[in-house]
Amino acid sequence: MNKFWVITKEVYKKNVKSTSFIIMLLAPLLAIGIFYGISYFIAQDEKNAEPSAIAVISEDPAIQDVFTIEDGPYEVQEDITTQEAAEEALLDEEIDGYLTISETGNTIDSAIVHTDSLTNIIPILNEQLSNYQTLLRANELDLSQEQVMSLSEPVVIEESIVSIEDGNLTQEENNDTTVKEIGAYIVSFAVYMFILFYASIIASEVASEKGTRIMEIILSSASATVHFFGKLAGVMLILLTQLVVYGIIGFVTYFFVKDSATIQGLTQGIDLATIAKELLGYTSIFFITGVLMYVVFAAFFGSLVTKIEDVNKSITPIVTLAIIGLYVGIFAFASPENIVPVVFSYIPLFTPFVMPFRIASETVGQLGIWISIIGTVGFTAILTYLSFVFYRANVLIYSDGGVIKSLKRSWGLLKSNRKAKKINS
Template sequence: MITKEVYKKNVKSIGFLVMVLSPLIVIAFIAGLTYYFSQEEQAAPDVPIAVISEEEGIDQLFSNEQWSFEVSDNIDTEEAAEEALLDESIGGYITAEVVEGTVQAEFVHTNELSDQSSLIQEALTNYQSMLRADQLDLAPEEVMALSEPAMLDQRFVNVDEGTVTEEAFSDRMVQQGGAYFVSIAIMIFIMTYAGIIAEEVANEKGTRIMEIILSSASATNHFFGKLTGVMLVLLTQIVIYAVVGFGAYIYFRDSEMVQEVIGGIDLAAVFQELMGYTIIFFIVGVLMYVVLAAFFGSLATKMEDVNKAVTPIVFMALTGFYVGMFAFTAPDNLFVSVFSYIPLFTPFVMPFRIAADTVSTLGVWLSIAGTVVFAVLISGISLAFYRSNVLIYSDTNLLGTIRRSWNIMQSNRKAIRNRA
């Protein structure tokens, strides 16, 4: 009954609707802007430029190549090009000449043509190579042979327990993407649901309705009922995102923009990676922090104290998140290695070490086992304190409330022992 009421109240609330729709609206807005600007770029007319050179080959070079600008044919002097640039009839001009086999050129342009400078330089370099080839009496095939790039194959390997295994580059990218995903997702869900579970507990305690509830249900049932209800709300949000994401993919998968984004990504590998270690760290990490939030929420005696009560959780999560970001750049750092085995920070840090292959399979499972054991342990400790402080109404600080809860818990144990 407690789980059902918590779930129904949160899912039917305006806050839940806003919480679910906000990321979808932001993603849709960004995707819409990206699509709009890409269409604008494609529909925009080519920017005209002028090419001023006495070399016929250079004129042909810019008239024959497929450029994203038009070459103006009616401008043949630098003075005319400057006047055209001033009245904005052209976006820039190129002056070029050949001195002793070397192409000397200048590209005067507005910022609109900045991305074309490297392409223009490459084209002029190729033209210069052809000129020098003519001077050396080289055939075109010989020029192509001289300019042919060296072949370099890249092989990504893992070194694990004295064994070298080959790994595809896409797998490495998928692992790094999964690490980013789990860190950001854990941080978002912790910030959201830690406050929800803390408010759930503090709200009933602040209205003094807790005495009535505990007359019909035990503190244990109340604790896990609230916890289960909030976790079901979280699961509902994840399912909604999964359904919307899958539907959007089915609808837009054949569009040109989507193909450009996911064309080189192995979606099966991405899904497999997310369903591996990543999903384990995500579930255990969120559950661990939600349990802690329920514990700290029970220490608050009124709604106004909830934010102060969950502040330690926020700082712990932020610490883990930033260490995880540092782990991406230095995954083999000793500081990172130590933090990856501290349960409160493992869900943030260990995925980056897995992506960088700086931890063995045994180390990964040890960290998972340690995190699970810690989550179970913290659940038991939180439940024990919850039973003691759920009916405590005190205006003392957080440490004072914890100390008082500990004393009450010890007194209850002595009473039970004496009764036995």
């Protein structure tokens, strides 16, 4: 057991101090920081932006009062009352546009001329004119203010989201679907990115020791079993370190910025506690098993190469499988009931990418989820065992013929060892 922890500690210490790990650790934090900074400066620009200057041209000067909004996005220039003056002011860039209004009976006709800078406020102007037109028609019908308000009262549709479980309807929170979608995207992309990084780490660990012939010295004092699982444990500890760092930084950062206007705007209508619960549920199982599965696969492929230069070639099949899984998962989000994502969601190599999207779209029941979890965990255990068996057979095989020839040689060696055991027994 001491040898196991020595190998684990050595793998952990060497990689956690490496430049690549620090870049991997900081890259998402830097991306989030940039996104927050951009959002903050955009919000500040909108807050400090000068209101747009407009002119209102109408035969009824009193109509300008309709557009009086305190601290609104625009400001009416009351001294401009004719279209000629408005056009001249627009040419001199004293105003951003002008609105012409005419009344035909109780119907208002309006048109706006602007320099493509008032698009965002046109809906506001339209709403104010609609309210004014409603008041004109209400006055003609001699309606009271209460009657006018009752006529313009909007219809509110109360939304209830339900799920069908065991023939019963179960009501869910309205933000459940959004939370699951966020969890699905986080897990699928995180699995993909972590696979690329950690598969490369463990494959490089094994290949570098074989390439320098240090492996022979190591295995003279420690068994292949201890070496294999020590490497895996070291890599998974690095992964755990990264997740813990993210968790601590996320918690501390949110504690300090949760009351800021930017964060309030981003998290409005989102239950963060529900998101955390969702991430610690099914999605965390798919994340852990997905990364572990591909890391084990990478250790196996890394043991097939003889030189560190061949590591990228050796893990190409792993990267290809991860890309396929990610794209099928995204397709599953768009068409969750399509036969392709349904089938792929039960194939263990692709389950961590596809099943979270099916769960988010609520197109799979509890039985299907647990079948996929059991299948993925079981496949990971079988893959670990098979990878270890082949690892033990080929870790000291040196061949310049490539991955395929090394795999054939290790398979032949395995069969020879089995025959020898049968003869001896």
